[in-house]
Amino acid sequence: MDAALSFSRQHSPRFHAELEEFLRIPSVSARSEHDGDTRAAAEWLSGRMTAAGLDSRVFETPGHPVVLGEWRGAGADAPTLLIYGHYDVQPAEPLELWTSPPFEPEVRDGRIYARGSADDKGQLHMHVKALESWLAGAGRLPVNVVVVAEGEEEVGSPNLLPFVEEMADRLACDAVVISDSAMFEEGLPSLLFSLRGLAYLEVRVRTASGDLHSGAYGGAVANPAAALSRMIATLHDDHGRIAIPGFYDAVKEWDSATRDAIRALPFDEDRFRSGVGATDLPGEAGYSTLERLWIRPTCEVNGLLSGYTGQGAKTVLPAEAMAKISFRLVPDQDPARVGRLLEEHLRRVTPAGVTLDITELHGGHPWRADPTGPLFEAAGRALEAAFGARPVLAGEGGSIPIVGDFERVLDAPALLVGFALPGCNMHAPDEWFTVENYDRGIEALVRLYAELGDALRG
Amino acid sequence: MDAALSFSRQHSPRFHAELEEFLRIPSVSARSEHDGDTRAAAEWLSGRMTAAGLDSRVFETPGHPVVLGEWRGAGADAPTLLIYGHYDVQPAEPLELWTSPPFEPEVRDGRIYARGSADDKGQLHMHVKALESWLAGAGRLPVNVVVVAEGEEEVGSPNLLPFVEEMADRLACDAVVISDSAMFEEGLPSLLFSLRGLAYLEVRVRTASGDLHSGAYGGAVANPAAALSRMIATLHDDHGRIAIPGFYDAVKEWDSATRDAIRALPFDEDRFRSGVGATDLPGEAGYSTLERLWIRPTCEVNGLLSGYTGQGAKTVLPAEAMAKISFRLVPDQDPARVGRLLEEHLRRVTPAGVTLDITELHGGHPWRADPTGPLFEAAGRALEAAFGARPVLAGEGGSIPIVGDFERVLDAPALLVGFALPGCNMHAPDEWFTVENYDRGIEALVRLYAELGDALRG
CATH class of the missing domain: 3.40.630.10 (Zn peptidases)
Known part of the structure; x- marks a missing residue:
């Protein structure tokens, strides 16, 4: 050597x-x-x-x-x-x-x-x-x-x-x-x-066959961006936990040795926070920042798009709204099963007048x-x-x-x-x-x- | 003549x-x-x-x-x-x-x-x-x-x-x-x-100084798209009414003659519905479609943008999310006052770790x-x-x-x-x-x- x-x-x-x-x-x-x-x-x-x-x-x-x-x-x-x-x-x-x-x-x-x-x-x-x-x-x-x-x-x-x-x-x-x-x-x-593993899906909701004028149709035809927002709001509870039924079923608790080892690391939370330019680090209640990052699953909105997004005001009632939603998974969660749970949950909370379409984009254990x-x-x-x-x-x-x-x-x-x-x-x-x-x-x-x-x- | x-x-x-x-x-x-x-x-x-x-x-x-x-x-x-x-x-x-x-x-x-x-x-x-x-x-x-x-x-x-x-x-x-x-x-x-009148605002929420990797930071840093969705979800109650405190204070009830005249119009709701390609016409409970269109105020999301919106999967934790939100107003609502009510409401429901910025874009009585x-x-x-x-x-x-x-x-x-x-x-x-x-x-x-x-x- x-x-x-x-x-x-x-x-x-x-x-x-x-x-x-x-x-x-x-x-x-x-x-x-x-x-x-x-x-x-x-x-x-x-x-x-x-x-x-x-x-x-x-x-x-x-x-x-x-x-x-x-x-x-x-x-x-x-x-x-x-x-x-x-x-x-x-x-x-x-x-x-x-x-x-x-x-x-x-x-x-x-x-x-x-x-x-x-x-x-x-x-x-x-x-x-x-x-x-x-x-x-x-x-x-x-x-x-x-x-x-x-x-x-x-x-x-x-x-x-x-x-x-x-x-x-x-x-x-x-x-x-x-x-x-x-x-x-x-x-x-x-x-x-x-x-962590990954389950990445694209969610589309539709309320009309084409964009409409928000004055001429607003109030009578459902708003897909508002509907999608309401659906996304159901994905977490008020404590930062994911509120999709069955989501945590396969999550194994980590041994205390690992959690002790994580706690012993020289982690400066304040430096981490200011490093990313955040005012606060909310997250799942009951877990430290490193635990939230490493050993707990997440549900993230990676992208949102609906209607008019350019400069100024356009009075459009969009026909469609899209969200990219991904999960980071921990042992023994399965990406395909998590995708199915999301779909079942979103179908349950889809409001009247709204058509839902979900596509699986990417997964990893x-x-x-x-x-x-x-x-x-x-x-x-x-x-x-x-x-x-x-x-x-x-x-x-x-x-x-x-x-x-x-x-x-x-x-x-x-x-x-x-x-x-x-x-x-x-x-x-x-x-x-x-x-x-x-x-x-x-x-x-x-x-x-x-x-x-x-x-x-x- | x-x-x-x-x-x-x-x-x-x-x-x-x-x-x-x-x-x-x-x-x-x-x-x-x-x-x-x-x-x-x-x-x-x-x-x-x-x-x-x-x-x-x-x-x-x-x-x-x-x-x-x-x-x-x-x-x-x-x-x-x-x-x-x-x-x-x-x-x-x-x-x-x-x-x-x-x-x-x-x-x-x-x-x-x-x-x-x-x-x-x-x-x-x-x-x-x-x-x-x-x-x-x-x-x-x-x-x-x-x-x-x-x-x-x-x-x-x-x-x-x-x-x-x-x-x-x-x-x-x-x-x-x-x-x-x-x-x-x-x-x-x-x-x-x-x-109807109009109050049109742009809402921006920010959680970090720049986009982050959703794996490396997800769970620890707040997600602005999810936060904005939760905030938007508070704008309506479950009956399609606008849930911003004070929003209806200035709304005058319409005389029954006007409501009778609206009811008497030859309006084919089913044709209207299929004409816009909607599966259902939800809206504010207690009002007909024409009333929802003409004599009731609305709150619409005209645009949503955050993170990655192109094809496929990008595992980004966005730093910012934007919504264009507009209201159609009825007598005697005032666009400037409605804008202030929205801002006060959104500040109340802004989650920890999220910075809110609101711009008035357009208004009309x-x-x-x-x-x-x-x-x-x-x-x-x-x-x-x-x-x-x-x-x-x-x-x-x-x-x-x-x-x-x-x-x-x-x-x-x-x-x-x-x-x-x-x-x-x-x-x-x-x-x-x-x-x-x-x-x-x-x-x-x-x-x-x-x-x-x-x-x-x-």
Whole structure:
């Protein structure tokens, strides 16, 4: 391992230069005008994997390709790690809010500013460099490795699960390692113990065949925007609890150890509040802010649209109103069942004269790790050695549906170890990643492979 | 009068040709690219007034001009009528929904299809032709007349009230006659006894300084779209009544004669319902559909906007939500007071963590006529003679704020006598006006001037 660590330190300037090369490719998966760039990013990545000593190949999918990189030289006794990441990025708009152009990486005050620096090109690149450090520095890896890098994470990974299912034998592994998240705070490495699931639906109500004049028809024809508002108002009670019958039936209570661990975290609620520009942090009664974020389900209105929304006054009685409504789910809630509960509830509260139409848009299961086994212990040792602090256990309010899919299809536990920092503007202008976490993270990953090689040896 | 009627019949083909000329000018007041056309329509109209025998002049305003036409030859004993109309039209978009182009008038099945045929160029032109029929056919008018034609009615008449106030002496009159509305049904002439007022506000709620990720922040930071929905849900009770404290305080009960007259109208509720494509007609309990439209106030949501409203799923926790909320008012409600009541109410129900901002956009007072005096009697005789049916009294759910302004500034009652028909697509594609109502309407106006000349003689 010393040889690998020493290689990574020696070659650090080249690693940084290479990362900037990667970040310069505008691999925006959501924009078809960037399809060529997205493919270029896949080819570039495959080339770096090959140079690192992996067998790499670009696999076609109906969408953007998947890049595979493999090294199977650790022997049949050694465990196999699947390392997952994504080489696509979010759109960079609004461009005018970037201090430096999103695809021209710039280092300022120890931070690399560029779209994808944190999410997820930077973190994916760290794995490739950690693998290279072992293979070029020590001539081998302490584990067998298969890297799966997709180009559609930012558009919902439509082709990844079919790929994983089809390639399940080749992707067989003892653990799945993912670096696509953040540390709890600077200098405090973190391991994720949970992800929330997601059920995302679109609700449309209609009261007439077309928009009407609010003077000529108002009072006689139902107002869809008012009706939809009344329906949405029934989704929560006065204590911030979700009031859809049956919604909490599948929610498992969390163990007191986890809740104690959450309470012990150095969380500054006031800084959090002022950081988002909120005057108050209401929410479900009886739970702390971090509990509301990590271990409690939510019901959010993500979008509302009806009638006239431009400048000034237009006296329209709209014919239709639309809401995007999503739920973050916790174990053992099922997205399809939650969607059905919402539909049943909304049908019950739909007023006279209003037609309801519901479409399921997106779903993903919640995920929860067992933080007591050898996987977390091994990762804890690697992170502590690299960062000088024992990692904390943290939840994550967001959803990464593929984590549960990997576990289910490959029958292997997932380890989520991320190196971004809170406030790093993932999905926003001025995304950044620190130079220090890039370097320390590579060291942590070099150590992680060794620790997992020992811990998971058959 | 016979000479005037005979002139109007003889010259009917020329009147139609002239109307088409008027309708060909795309005087869309809302679109600055049509400013030249709007001015051209004013000049054209002034020219026709002069040709009809009026003294006409185009007056500049800070916006589109006002066209004045005067004839003061009836003597000091004779009453003076102010005839108000507007020569501007609504935008014609969406153009693809027009059967024939909006500014190329086409007669099909007895209907003149063109933007402005009903609202209001066609009806304004009828007045000019009725005046011409008197002046050219009989050499005089039975009343003194001042015509006020504005070019900004479709953009809220921002410069009309100042014009009327400044010119109040010159516009002094015994009655204001306006033809900018519809008959209750074909063959059934109507006189309006009421207009609803309007209070139009924009409500914005904010919960954070910028949009957030609904996974990373959902549950901890308030959702503005859900909060706004809950606030809107408090605006009505379960019986369709407005639940803002004090809202009904100024509402006067209507006399039973008016309610009886409304009940006696040949109104087919089922046809109305299916005509707008509604499955049901809920509304304020205890009132009929026509009462809900004419003599009861409303609270409508005219627009809703928050978060992501495009295709598919975006997991955003919006920072802001907006609603356009308007009230139709009945005597003696005051728009400014209703706006204040809304604001007070919404501040009371604003949840924790939510910042509220309200802007008043537009207001207008309700109007109610006394249908028992000589004005309505005279108009009734003229309409019955022209259409062969006694006119009915009808309310109007919409608002024409200038009506109340005219009455207040000029201290003269208004008479609203319109000749469009229900379903004539005012403000919509394929606007139409019937050839028959154009011809009969001119006859009715010729008679109306004479009847009013007698009835209002000092």
